[in-house]
Amino acid sequence: AQTVTQSQPEMSVQEAETVTLSCTYDTSENNYYLFWYKQPPSRQMILVIRQEAYKQQNATENRFSVNFQKAAKSFSLKISDSQLGDTAMYFCAFMKAGGSEKLVFGKGTKLTVNP
Amino acid sequence: GAVVSQHPSRVICKSGTSVKIECRSLDFQATTMFWYRQFPKQSLMLMATSNEGSKATYEQGVEKDKFLINHASLTLSTLTVTSAHPEDSSFYICSARDGGGPQETQYFGPGTRLLVL
Numbered sequence: 001a002q003t004v005t006q007s008q009p010e011m012s013v014q015e016a017e018t019v020t021l022s023c024t025y026d027t028s029e030n031n032y033y034l035f036w037y038k039q040p041p042s043r044q045m046i047l048v049i050r051q052e053a054y055k056q057q058n059a060t061e062n063r064f065s066v067n068f069q070k071a072a073k074s075f076s077l078k079i080s081d082s083q084l085g086d087t088a089m090y091f092c093a094f095m096k097a098g099g100s101e102k103l104v105f106g107k108g109t110k111l112t113v114n115p
Numbered sequence: 116g117a118v119v120s121q122h123p124s125r126v127i128c129k130s131g132t133s134v135k136i137e138c139r140s141l142d143f144q145a146t147t148m149f150w151y152r153q154f155p156k157q158s159l160m161l162m163a164t165s166n167e168g169s170k171a172t173y174e175q176g177v178e179k180d181k182f183l184i185n186h187a188s189l190t191l192s193t194l195t196v197t198s199a200h201p202e203d204s205s206f207y208i209c210s211a212r213d214g215g216g217p218q219e220t221q222y223f224g225p226g227t228r229l230l231v232l
Contacts, residue, residue: 102164108157
């Protein structure tokens with residue numbers, strides 16, 4: 001079974017600074033997807049960024065980028081120019097490709113952006 | 116973008132009663148829907164996967180007779196918590212996969228907070 005580990009329960013960053021959230025995973029699969037989801041206080045799950053395992057190039061979405069290290073099974077999220085609206089829980093998630101489409105979530109990191 | 120709604124957003128019920136939660140895909144056909152449960156300050160745990168027109172697939176440890184899932188149409192799935200007890204109090208979230216979109220893309224509903232007294 002796949003597992004996702006987020007080793008940082010809480011983090012904080014000053015507005016406009018950069019922060020990196022860690023995520024590691026364990027799988028024997030070769031083809032899969034990795035995701036970062038944001039859950040603000042409203043509790044609506046919002047997809048931040050997605051990475052296909054077969055792609056070596058790291059995904060980027062505006063201020064959000066990932067450092068995907070397939071051999072190390074590491075998938076960290078970098079948030080640049082942090083904004084107050086980035087304050088939220090961030091969940092790393094794994095999905096096996098071509099399978100049941102189940103998402104396996106990590107325990108989450110609570111990020112607080114301070115003014 | 117694709118929108119998923121849930122109703123109700125919040126419900127309070129007495130112990131022993133049943134509660135139905137609806138999950139709707141508003142602008143796409145959801146061939147597959149997923150139901151999650153999230154306890155306070157914890158992660159999302161998948162409860163079951165439902166495919167339109169077939170029986171739901173439950174995760175290990177989830178009582179199928181207690182959490183009844185029906186996916187009768189391509190835009191609606193319902194979760195019924197039968198004979199609810201205080202320990203069933205939680206935040207329930209559904210997600211839906213667009214049958215015409217990428218397999219890996221799921222759209223989440225806003226969640227339903229259930230409180231059983």
